[in-house]
Amino acid sequence: MNSAIAIGCFLLMIAMTLAVTIWASRRNASQADYYVAGGRITGFQNGFAIAGDFMSATTFLGLTGMFFVAGVDQVAVYYLTPLVGLSLMLLLIAGPLRQRGKFTLGDVLSARLDERSMRLFAGASTIIISIIYLIGQLVGAGTLISALFGLSFSVSVILVATLMTLYVTVGGMLAATWVQIIKAGLLVGIVLLLSILGIVRAGGVANLYAQAAALHPRGWEIFVPGTSGTDMFSSISLAFGMTVGMLGLPHVLIRFFTVPNAREAQRSTVAAVAIIGLVFGLMFAVLGPSAIALLKGTAYVTAQGDLTGGPNMASIHLSQVLGGPALRGVTSAVAFATILAVVAGLVIASASAASHDLYAILARKGSARSELTAFRVSAALMAVISAALALVFQKENVAFLSALAFSVAASANVPVLILALYWPRLTTRGALAGGLFGLATSVLLIVLGPSVWVKILHHSAPLFPSDYPGLLIAPLALIVAVMVSLSKPVALSPAT
Amino acid sequence: MSTRAPVSVIRPPSVVQIALSILLLILFAPVVLAVGSADFRPAWLLRLLGGVPLSTLWVLGSIILFIVLTWLFSRMAFARGEEAQVR
Numbered sequence: 231m232n233s234a235i236a237i238g239c240f241l242l243m244i245a246m247t248l249a250v251t252i253w254a255s256r257r258n259a260s261q262a263d264y265y266v267a268g269g270r271i272t273g274f275q276n277g278f279a280i281a282g283d284f285m286s287a288t289t290f291l292g293l294t295g296m297f298f299v300a301g302v303d304q305v306a307v308y309y310l311t312p313l314v315g316l317s318l319m320l321l322l323i324a325g326p327l328r329q330r331g332k333f334t335l336g337d338v339l340s341a342r343l344d345e346r347s348m349r350l351f352a353g354a355s356t357i358i359i360s361i362i363y364l365i366g367q368l369v370g371a372g373t374l375i376s377a378l379f380g381l382s383f384s385v386s387v388i389l390v391a392t393l394m395t396l397y398v399t400v401g402g403m404l405a406a407t408w409v410q411i412i413k414a415g416l417l418v419g420i421v422l423l424l425s426i427l428g429i430v431r432a433g434g435v436a437n438l439y440a441q442a443a444a445l446h447p448r449g450w451e452i453f454v455p456g457t458s459g460t461d462m463f464s465s466i467s468l469a470f471g472m473t474v475g476m477l478g479l480p481h482v483l484i485r486f487f488t489v490p491n492a493r494e495a496q497r498s499t500v501a502a503v504a505i506i507g508l509v510f511g512l513m514f515a516v517l518g519p520s521a522i523a524l525l526k527g528t529a530y531v532t533a534q535g536d537l538t539g540g541p542n543m544a545s546i547h548l549s550q551v552l553g554g555p556a557l558r559g560v561t562s563a564v565a566f567a568t569i570l571a572v573v574a575g576l577v578i579a580s581a582s583a584a585s586h587d588l589y590a591i592l593a594r595k596g597s598a599r600s601e602l603t604a605f606r607v608s609a610a611l612m613a614v615i616s617a618a619l620a621l622v623f624q625k626e627n628v629a630f631l632s633a634l635a636f637s638v639a640a641s642a643n644v645p646v647l648i649l650a651l652y653w654p655r656l657t658t659r660g661a662l663a664g665g666l667f668g669l670a671t672s673v674l675l676i677v678l679g680p681s682v683w684v685k686i687l688h689h690s691a692p693l694f695p696s697d698y699p700g701l702l703i704a705p706l707a708l709i710v711a712v713m714v715s716l717s718k719p720v721a722l723s724p725a726t
Numbered sequence: 727m728s729t730r731a732p733v734s735v736i737r738p739p740s741v742v743q744i745a746l747s748i749l750l751l752i753l754f755a756p757v758v759l760a761v762g763s764a765d766f767r768p769a770w771l772l773r774l775l776g777g778v779p780l781s782t783l784w785v786l787g788s789i790i791l792f793i794v795l796t797w798l799f800s801r802m803a804f805a806r807g808e809e810a811q812v813r
Binding site for chain 1: 746789
C-alpha cells in the first residue's frame with residue numbers, strides 16, 4: 231500500500247514523535263532525567279507507558295492474523311499471559327523493585343550482593359535480552375513498513391533504527407515514555423473504533439459471530455480452545471514462558487523506576503492491566519471475529535484462504551473494509567507508532583545497562599557526565615548492532631526470537647531477581663551460578679528446539695520438544711542458585 | 727551508586743502473597759489446559775449466550791477478573807514492599 235493518506239499519516243506520526251523528543255530534550259538536565267525521566271512520571275502515565283511498551287506490532291497485527299487463521303486456540307493464552315504476568319509483578323516485584331532500584335536491574339541486585347559481579351551479570355543479561363527482542367521487532371518492522379508504505383526492507387529498518395536512536399539519545403526516557411503513552415492512547419482509540427465499526431457492519435454482535443462461524447471452514451469450532459492440536463507440554467510451556475518471562479523483561483522492569491515511589495509503581499501496574507485488558511478484550515472478542523466475518527470472500531483473501539500480504543495484514547485489511555483508505559492510513563500509522571514505542575523502550579533498557587552497569591564498573595566509576603555520554607554512544611551502538619542483525623535475519627522466521635527473549639528473561643533474570651528480593655541467604659556466587667545457568671541453557675535449548683533445529687538448521691526432528699524451555703530451566707536455575715548459595719553460605723549480618 | 731540493602735530487611739514473601747500468586751495461576755490454568763488438550767474441553771463452551779460463544783465470554787470474564795484482582799492487590803500494603811525501605 232502506498233496511498234497519499236497513509237504516507238501523510240506516517241509523516242505526521244514521525245513529526246509528532248520528534249516534537250515530543252525535542253520537548254523532552256529541553257527538560258532533561260541530569261543523569262536521572264535520561265535514565266528514568268527524573269522519576270517524575272505518575273502511576274497513571276506510567277501504566278499507559280507500560281502498555282505502550284508491551285503491546286508490540288506483533289500484538290496488534292500478529293494476534294488478529296493468528297485469530298483469522300486458527301480461531302481462539304493459542305490466541306487465548308497470548309491474550310491472558312500479560313495480565314497474569316503483570317498481576318504477579320504487582321504481587322511480588324513492583325513495590326520491592328521500586329524500593330531497591332534506581333536506574334537498572336543491576337542496582338537492585340548489587341544493593342545486597344557484590345556490586346561488580348552483579349552489575350556485569352545484570353548488564354550482560356539485559357543487553358542480550360534487549361538485543362534479541364530488538365532484532366525481532368526490527369525484522370517485523372522492516373517487513374511491515376515495506377508492506378504498508380512500499381519502502382524496501384533495508385530502508386525501513388534503517389529508518390526505524392535512526393528514529394529510535396534520536397528519541398533515546400536526544401530525549402532520553404522522558405521522550406520514550408511520552409512516545410509510548412501517545413502510542414498506547416492511539417492504539418486504544420483505533421481498536422475501539424475498529425471494534426465499533428465491525429459490530430455495526432456485521433449488524434450486531436450475534437450476527438458477527440454467526441457470520442464468522444458460517445464463513446470459516448471450521449465453523450463454530452474456531453471459538454473453542456483445544457482444536458489446533460497443540461500438545462499439553464507446549465501449551466503449559468508457552469503460558470509459563472510468556473507469564474514468567476514478563477517478570478524479567480528489562481524494558482518493562484525499568485519502567486517502575488520512572489515513578490516517584492512504590493505506591494505509584496502499584497498504580498502503574500493497575501493502569502497497565504486495565505489498558506492492556508481493554509485492548510486485548512476488544513481484539514479477542516471483536517477484531518478477530520470481524521477479520522473472519524468481513525474479510526472472507528473479499529479480494530484480500532486468496533483462493534487458498536490466505537490473507538494477501540501475509541497473516542499480519544488482517545487488521546490493516548479490516549480497516550480498509552471498514553473505513554476505506556483514510557482509516558487504513560490511520561491504522562497503518564498507529565502500527566508504525568507501535569513499533570517505534572517498543573523499540574525506544576528496548577534501546578533505553580540496553581543503553582542504561584551498558585552505561586550505568588557495565589561502563590560505570592569497567593571505567594571505575596566515571597563522572598555522571600561521562601556516563602551520560604556512554605549512555606548516548608551505547609544507544610547508537612545498540613541501534614546499529616540490532617539493525618545490522620535484523621538485516622542478517624530478515625529472511626528468518628522471527629517467532630523464535632521472541633521465544634528466546636522471553637525464555638532467557640524467565641530463566642536468567644527472574645530466579646535471581648526473586649531470590650534477591652525475598653531470600654536473605656542468597657550469595658553472589660549463587661546468584662551468578664543460577665543466572666548464568668539460566669542464560670546459557672535457555673539459549674542452548676531454544677537452538678535445539680523446533681524453530682531453530684528443524685526450521686532453520688533443517689534437521690529432521692528437534693532435540694528438545696518445545697520452543698519455550700522456561701518451564702524446565704527457570705525452576706532449575708532457581709535450584710542452582712539456592713544450592714550454590716547454601717554450599718558456601720555467608721554469615722548474615724545487618725548490612726553486607 | 728553504592729546503595730546497600732541490609733540483609734535483615736530481606737524477608738520471604740508472606741503466606742498471603744504466595745496464596746494469591748497460586749490463585750492467579752489456578753484461575754489461568756483452565757485456558758492453558760483447554761488449549762493443550764481437546765479432551766479437557768467441556769461441551770458447554772460451544773453453547774451461545776446472546777449469540778456469543780461461552781468460550782469467548784469465559785476469556786473476557788477472565789480478563790475482567792484479572793483487572794479487578796490487580797486493583798484489589800494494589801490496595802494491599804505488602805505489595806508496596808514497605809518493609810524494605812532501603813533507599
